[in-house]
Amino acid sequence: MLKKGRYLLSTLDAFPLLKDPRGNPLPEIALAGRSNVGKSSLINHLLSQQGLAKTSSTPGKTQLLNFYSIGDEWILVDLPGYGFAKAPPSAVAAWSKAIDTYLNTSTSLKLVLLLTDSRREITEEELSLIEWARHRKIPLCVIVTKMDKLKKAERDVKVEQVKQITQAEVLGFSVKEPFPRVLLTKRIEQIL
Numbered sequence: 001m002l003k004k005g006r007y008l009l010s011t012l013d014a015f016p017l018l019k020d021p022r023g024n025p026l027p028e029i030a031l032a033g034r035s036n037v038g039k040s041s042l043i044n045h046l047l048s049q050q051g052l053a054k055t056s057s058t059p060g061k062t063q064l065l066n067f068y069s070i071g072d073e074w075i076l077v078d079l080p081g082y083g084f085a086k087a088p089p090s091a092v093a094a095w096s097k098a099i100d101t102y103l104n105t106s107t108s109l110k111l112v113l114l115l116t117d118s119r120r121e122i123t124e125e126e127l128s129l130i131e132w133a134r135h136r137k138i139p140l141c142v143i144v145t146k147m148d149k150l151k152k153a154e155r156d157v158k159v160e161q162v163k164q165i166t167q168a169e170v171l172g173f174s175v176k177e178p179f180p181r182v183l184l185t186k187r188i189e190q191i192l
């Protein structure tokens with residue numbers, strides 16, 4: 001079972017390096033994905049803490065990198081959603097740069113969870129993040145969100161299709177169902 005999460009801070013440039021009492025850096029797991037894909041909802045459902053991460057039906061809610069400490073054992077990093085057209089280009093450029101800087105400088109990043117909406121196709125942007133993780137040898141798991149929006153028969157087809165395209169590990173997810181949460185918890189516990 002995952003421990004209780006605590007919001008730490010939001011930033012675009014001053015990334016914290018958090019350590020355990022022995023001075024070892026805490027492992028970090030980052031959530032990446034388009035705006036509105038369900039990142040904040042996943043955090044709340046995964047930790048069973050409604051309201052920990054702010055959710056919204058308006059895309060672009062998360063405009064900073066949000067850091068959460070999970071039981072003071074590991075850090076969850078909620079990256080700002082990309083692909084949000086309504087924000088001014090200067091703001092979009094600032095988030096993209098912040099995501100790049102974080103991904104390329106963090107020395108404690110142990111897993112990237114790349115969220116993709118079950119009703120959308122995989123984009124070039126997503127493929128390039130997968131390529132980057134492969135190159136850096138950082139484990140990456142594609143999480144197909146909002147699976148409840150698909151008919152039962154479509155679900156396996158979608159997951160297979162995403163596996164084919166990304167050649168990555170793929171898990172389906174929905175905040176409306178208990179089982180995907182159990183699987184994702186197990187996956188996270190493997191790296192801790």
Ligand SMILES: Nc1nc2c(ncn2[C@@H]2O[C@H](COP(=O)(O)OP(=O)(O)OP(=O)(O)O)[C@@H](O)[C@H]2O)c(=O)[nH]1
Nearest residue numbers: 035036037038039040041055056060061062081175
């Ligand atoms: N049906 C369904 N809706 C979901 C699910 N997960 C999220 N949503 C809805 O999708 C919308 C966006 O969810 P958020 O969690 O705020 O998305 P986000 O990725 O954090 O968005 P930004 O912070 O704007 O980048 C909200 O209306 C959620 O209720 C899911 O598993 N099933």
Ligand SMILES: [Mg+2]
Nearest residue numbers: 039040061062
């Ligand atoms: Mg969010």
